[in-house]
Amino acid sequence: MEIKTMSVVFKNRLSFREVPLLRGALLHLANGDSMLFHDHIGDKLRYRYPLVQYREFGGYASLFCLGDGVVAVEGLLCAASSAEVRIGRREEKLLVDSETRLNDELSLSDVFQEYTIRRYLPLNQENYARYKTLDSIVDRYQMIEKCLIGNILSFAKSMGMFFDQQIEVKIQDVANTHEYTYKKVRMLGFDLKFKANVSLPRHIALGKGVSIGFGEIFCK
Structure with a gap:
């Protein structure tokens, strides 16, 4: 399956902690015109993969979008070129620095593909409690591998694709673990390298918090 993606980097400075503020600013700018910019229907959550994702790139505000999110x-x-936005207490003009468009593949692969994922939040509170009871690092990594498989399958389903073969994931290295606050809950995040028998579009994100910069994937 071919998936169209677009990355936008703005000239506006932004820290990772300010990404939710960028989301709020652009939601206000969109004025509720499209549900693609948020994950709510009225007061209820809309459980689907976010096609518009708010990020920080090299200290600057950024957007990543795919599929219908690109349009x-x-x-x-186009409608809000050089518009004034409020990011936290700052009011400034939103200026685009660069746009990158890609046509990428989502498919099974005969060869294992290598990926790096940053700020990956695979565990909910229940899974984290179970993760902490595991004495073996091997068992812990196997649990994270199962989470990655589930996230890949969930992403593919959101794109309308179902694999006819088993997905395999193997963690190669865990570079860093760090606690993050997501929806007022402390969660364990991972920077890690893995390989999978799936070709994934560049710069998609997996796990929790993908709409605000968690779980971005980089291809080797």
Whole structure:
């Protein structure tokens, strides 16, 4: 399956902690015109893979979008060129620095593909409690591998694709673990390398918090 993606980097400075503020600013700019910019229907959550994702890239505000999200973001940027936005206490003009468009593949692969994932939040509170009871690092990594498989399958399902073979994931290295606050809950995040028998589109994100910069994937 071919998936169209677009990455937008703005000239506006932004820290990772400010990414939710960027999301709020652009939601206000979109004025509720498209549900693609948020994950709510009224007061209820809309459980689907976010097609518009808010990020920090090299200290600057950034957006990543795919599928129908590309068209929605194009319309927003065209209508709101140089618009004034409020990011926290700052009011500034939103200025685009660069756009990158890609046509990528989501498919099974005969050869294992290598990936790096940053700030990956695989565990909910229940899973984390179980993770802490595991004495073996091997058992812990196997648990994270199962989470990655589930996240890949969930992403593929959101794109309308179902694999006819088993997905395999193997963690190669865990570079860092760090606690993050997501939805007022402390969660364990991972920077790690893994390989999988799946070709994934560049810069998609997996796990929890993907709409605000968690779980971005980099291809080797």
